[in-house]
Amino acid sequence: MIVYGSTISPFVRKVMAFAAEKGLALTIEAAGLGRGGPEFLESSPFGKIPGFRDPGADGGKDFCISDSTAICAYLEAKYPEPNMIPVAPIAHARTIWFEEYADSIFFASAAKIFVHRLLYPKMLKRPFDEAIAANAVDVELPPLFDYLEGVIPPSGFLVEDRITLADIAVCSPFVNLAHTEMVIDPARWPTTAGYVSAILARPSFAPIVAAERAMVAALG
Structure with missing residues (x-):
């Protein structure tokens, strides 16, 4: 495939x-x-x-x-096993919600940082607007991080206390933020910082992230 x-x-x-x-x-x-x-x-x-x-x-x-x-x-x-999109109605709905949160709400703001601090200036050599990125950092993202801080369960997984599409979708855009050298403030959002770090350290993510970091580093 x-x-x-x-x-x-x-x-x-x-x-x-x-x-x-x-x-x-x-x-x-x-x-x-x-x-x-x-x-x-x-x-x-x-x-x-x-x-x-x-x-x-x-x-x-x-x-x-x-x-x-x-x-x-x-x-x-x-390939239904291992199951990554829960079938129980509430868990299924929550998984779809978190994917939508990640794809349409979170990344809409994160993309402004990625585009104006990495994609345009370093990858495409195009004009960029730092003010757009700064507003996303200072104004748009904090409420979205506040939301995550309040909903991440003690298990460290968003749905059914196990890895699901919800965790993969939510944590993926954080890699783009990391490529711009933006980090989650562990003093303000300790649960979110620990959660993202743990998910991105999984074997499903870690090799991908390492390869991307090498590519971004090569840009200077």
């Missing part, structure tokens, strides 16, 4: 970590920002990453789909 994109995207990273927790080995092919070619566009008609291809899965034809949520749902349905 092929994932098109780059793990520098929190959504590609989420898919790769999700698959790793399920014991699945996916192949990444570079795509996005003008890369990928016809096969990528077949999997993602609007050029968004990640795209996904499961060769021969659709009656002998390749099955293609895009969007990290759709890809994770497909992998969960095809």
Whole structure:
């Protein structure tokens, strides 16, 4: 199975970590920002990453789909064990909520920091606006961290006291923040800081994060 994109995207990273927790080995092919070619566009008609291809899965034809949520749902349905999206109604709903929180609410602010402190100035050599990043750090993110600080259970897992898609989705954007040298203040958000650190140290995340850190360091 092929994932098109780059793990520098929190959504590609989420898919790769999700698959790793399920014991699945996916192949990444570079795509996005003008890369990928016809096969990528077949999997993602609007050029968004990640795209996904499961060769021969659709009656002998390749099955293609895009969007990290759709890809994770497909992998969960095809490979139901270990279960990563709970089936009990309340736990299922909470998992979907935390993924939405991560994808649409949290990363909407985190992306402003990543884009204006790393992507534009260092990776794309484009003009950037530090004021946008600073406002996200000082104004937008603190309430989102306050929320997490109040909902992370003592078990260190958001749902059912075990690793689920909820934890993978929520922690993935924190890697992008770390690439900008932003850290969670452990004095203000001790539970969140410890939670994120523990999830990102898991074997599903750690090799991905290490490879990305090396790439970012090479940018100077």
